[in-house]
Amino acid sequence: MHNFFFQIAIFIYFVSTIGFFMQVITLRKDVERIATIFLGAGFGLHTISLLMRWLAGGHPPFVNLYDSLSFLAWAIVGLFLLFQWQSKLKSFGAFVVPLAMVIMTGSSLQSKAIVPLPPALRSIWLPIHAIICLCADAIFALAACGAVMFLIQERQIKNKRLGAIFQRLPSLEALDSMNRRCLTWGFPLLTLGIVTGSIWAEEAWGSYWSWDPKETWSLITWFIYAALLHQRLTVGWRGRKAAIMTLVGFAVLIFTFLGVSLLLSGAHSYATWFK
Amino acid sequence: MPPGSNRPQIVLLGVNHRTAPVEVREHLALRDSDPPALRLFADLPLCEEVVFLSTCNRVEVLVSSRHLDGVKRSIKELWLKKGRLDPGTLTKSLYEYEGTEAIKHLFRVASSLDSMVVGEPQILGQLKDAYNMALKEKTAGLVLNRLLCKAFSVAKRIRTETRIASQAVSISYAAVELAKKIFGDLKDKNAMLIGAGEMAELAAQHLISNGAKKLVVANRTLSRAVELARSLDGTAISLEEIEDALLDVDIVISSTGAPGLILKKDQVRRIMRPRHHRLLFFIDIAVPRDIDPKIHELDNVYLYDIDDLKGVIEFNKAERKKEAIKAERMVEAEVIKFMSWMETLDVIPVIHFLQKKAEAIRQRELSRSYKVIKSLNDEQQKALDILTRSMMQKILHDPIICLKKGAQNKDGEIILDVARRLFSMNSSNEE
Numbered sequence: 001m002h003n004f005f006f007q008i009a010i011f012i013y014f015v016s017t018i019g020f021f022m023q024v025i026t027l028r029k030d031v032e033r034i035a036t037i038f039l040g041a042g043f044g045l046h047t048i049s050l051l052m053r054w055l056a057g058g059h060p061p062f063v064n065l066y067d068s069l070s071f072l073a074w075a076i077v078g079l080f081l082l083f084q085w086q087s088k089l090k091s092f093g094a095f096v097v098p099l100a101m102v103i104m105t106g107s108s109l110q111s112k113a114i115v116p117l118p119p120a121l122r123s124i125w126l127p128i129h130a131i132i133c134l135c136a137d138a139i140f141a142l143a144a145c146g147a148v149m150f151l152i153q154e155r156q157i158k159n160k161r162l163g164a165i166f167q168r169l170p171s172l173e174a175l176d177s178m179n180r181r182c183l184t185w186g187f188p189l190l191t192l193g194i195v196t197g198s199i200w201a202e203e204a205w206g207s208y209w210s211w212d213p214k215e216t217w218s219l220i221t222w223f224i225y226a227a228l229l230h231q232r233l234t235v236g237w238r239g240r241k242a243a244i245m246t247l248v249g250f251a252v253l254i255f256t257f258l259g260v261s262l263l264l265s266g267a268h269s270y271a272t273w274f275k
Numbered sequence: 276m277p278p279g280s281n282r283p284q285i286v287l288l289g290v291n292h293r294t295a296p297v298e299v300r301e302h303l304a305l306r307d308s309d310p311p312a313l314r315l316f317a318d319l320p321l322c323e324e325v326v327f328l329s330t331c332n333r334v335e336v337l338v339s340s341r342h343l344d345g346v347k348r349s350i351k352e353l354w355l356k357k358g359r360l361d362p363g364t365l366t367k368s369l370y371e372y373e374g375t376e377a378i379k380h381l382f383r384v385a386s387s388l389d390s391m392v393v394g395e396p397q398i399l400g401q402l403k404d405a406y407n408m409a410l411k412e413k414t415a416g417l418v419l420n421r422l423l424c425k426a427f428s429v430a431k432r433i434r435t436e437t438r439i440a441s442q443a444v445s446i447s448y449a450a451v452e453l454a455k456k457i458f459g460d461l462k463d464k465n466a467m468l469i470g471a472g473e474m475a476e477l478a479a480q481h482l483i484s485n486g487a488k489k490l491v492v493a494n495r496t497l498s499r500a501v502e503l504a505r506s507l508d509g510t511a512i513s514l515e516e517i518e519d520a521l522l523d524v525d526i527v528i529s530s531t532g533a534p535g536l537i538l539k540k541d542q543v544r545r546i547m548r549p550r551h552h553r554l555l556f557f558i559d560i561a562v563p564r565d566i567d568p569k570i571h572e573l574d575n576v577y578l579y580d581i582d583d584l585k586g587v588i589e590f591n592k593a594e595r596k597k598e599a600i601k602a603e604r605m606v607e608a609e610v611i612k613f614m615s616w617m618e619t620l621d622v623i624p625v626i627h628f629l630q631k632k633a634e635a636i637r638q639r640e641l642s643r644s645y646k647v648i649k650s651l652n653d654e655q656q657k658a659l660d661i662l663t664r665s666m667m668q669k670i671l672h673d674p675i676i677c678l679k680k681g682a683q684n685k686d687g688e689i690i691l692d693v694a695r696r697l698f699s700m701n702s703s704n705e706e
Binding site for chain 1: 456457460554
């Protein structure tokens with residue numbers, strides 16, 4: 001049953017994606033409202049799907065890649081809705097919602113079977129650690145979308161091409177301040193995610209840190225975002241440099257998230273558990 | 276050339292933002308020439324009346340002369356000599372209009388139809404300034420006086436009767452729009468004006484009405500800066516303090532009349548670190564430019580000069596196009612009216628002559644009659660005076676109307692010639 005809602009949610013996200021693209025082309029406000037309503041509906045169904053999976057499995061649905069991707073997409077959409085509700089950013093949806101769509105599609109290609117929870121994961125830390133980490137990832141995904149928009153818009157203004165694209169993207173400062181906000185929320189969450197993971201590791205395996213590939217790469221990601229945040233706050237790195245760094249950070253984050261899980265083996269590897 | 280056609284003709288030579296880049300316009304503006312450019316043109320031998328218009332976007336000479344080709348040649352020679360340009364560049368960027376075309380162009384300029392930002396209000400003021408200058412220097416006469424007054428009234432009509440002006444965005448307004456695209460909200464932004472010209476003032480007003488927080492005015496003559504700063508509720512600084520002031524401003528609008536650069540790349544590079552790389556937006560509306568174009572290469576710094584602002588302005592063009600068509604029609608109609616007037620310039624002397632001649636005959640014959648008929652009392656004399664006058668007027672009415680109408684037609688020359696011969700105008704002129 002959870003799969004049924006999941007499929008409908010994907011479909012509605014798809015409709016919403018088209019809506020946001022239409023909005024960017026036509027610049028009509030009502031189209032954006034409809035696309036947002038669709039997105040909200042899809043988000044609701046997606047939430048139901050997640051809860052049903054939790055109930056059906058009897059444990060928090062953060063076990064395999066399907067779960068992680070699905071929750072990541074859910075968090076991106078949720079945070080996007082929250083963000084747009086708070087401070088509207090022009091054309092943001094046309095960048096974020098397709099990304100969520102892609103993640104959802106990736107998720108739907110994974111095995112959806114509910115497997116019994118491996119003993120190692122039976123802990124209250126599973127949902128805490130996973131939710132915190134995935135929310136941090138979602139925030140950085142939003143930051144990356146904003147960074148792409150910033151770089152496009154910055155190019156338009158630098159090259160003095162003030163045409164259709166320029167008109168459709170938000171102001172540089174709005175994009176840059178979004179980058180700052182994402183960073184100031186995402187970074188503490190990422191830190192907290194690593195700390196909770198470490199505590200959990202100590203509880204489960206008796207060691208806070210064991211240089212598992214996921215841990216190592218998380219630390220690298222953490223350092224990149226830490227550097228960016230530090231430079232932002234002290235030297236005032238902003239604009240283009242910050243946007244590029246955000247994208248570099250996000251690329252490493254994707255590798256940490258997918259690459260490590262799929263290619264390298266370790267405690268976080270979905271590959272080893274569910275072959 | 277038939278004697279009647281030797282009336283003054285209107286010629287307009289110039290460059291604008293479309294035909295010439297800033298550098299060429301700078302040369303042709305002859306800003307530092309002595310005597311001033313207007314005097315130079317007025318002193319050309321074939322030039323009867325002249326108005327010289329020089330703004331950021333255009334340099335134009337409006338001349339009334341009886342020798343079109345000669346006056347055009349001498350204007351170009353003067354420009355080549357004083358503007359230090361090579362002939363190729365000048366020919367390439369210069370437009371030349373005569374007669375109807377010249378009048379139409381002037382009307383379009385005055386009504387801001389030829390502006391970079393169609394409908395922007397500044398050009399009319401600039402044209403009025405140019406005209407006042409010509410009045411002061413006594414270089415405008417019968418023809419240009421009438422032409423410019425007409426241009427002003429056309430511009431006014433177009434402003435009130437079409438929506439061009441209500442949608443008008445001036446350069447400074449466009450600059451503010453662009454600033455909004457960079458900063459989003461101008462609420463907590465500080466702005467600096469370098470140079471205290473009218474354009475800068477307008478831009479400042481736009482910035483303030485869009486919520487800009489603080490305003491700094493830098494000017495070479497501090498008193499003018501203080502004056503402007505007071506009226507805009509800002510602070511005044513001297514040109515030397517610009518670099519320090521850059522630390523906490525976000526938008527800089529520069530419009531000085533300085534011949535060289537005021538702000539160099541290195542100066543801006545130096546202040547970017549202390550200002551924590553916050554975005555900095557320069558708008559250079561000065562001709563010649565005030566701000567080193569290389570500044571645009573710096574990270575988080577954006578420099579737009581007056582030509583770049585075109586891009587911002589292109590947008591609303593479509594909306595304005597419809598109104599522009601309406602305005603163009605009004606211009607056409609006014610041009611035709613003015614041309615009619617121009618053509619009556621030939622007729623007027625003939626009509627005057629006719630009236631004078633008839634009146635002279637009447638007076639002579641009247642006084643002769645009074646002498647012969649001595650018994651006339653005052654009342655009868657008066658009646659006779661009225662009788663003869665109305666006869667004269669009735670007889671002359673048709674020929675005058677015919678002349679006036681004919682003047683606007685193709686056969687005007689013939690009618691004029693016939694009239695001169697019928698009333699033996701040339702011979703009696705010599706008397």
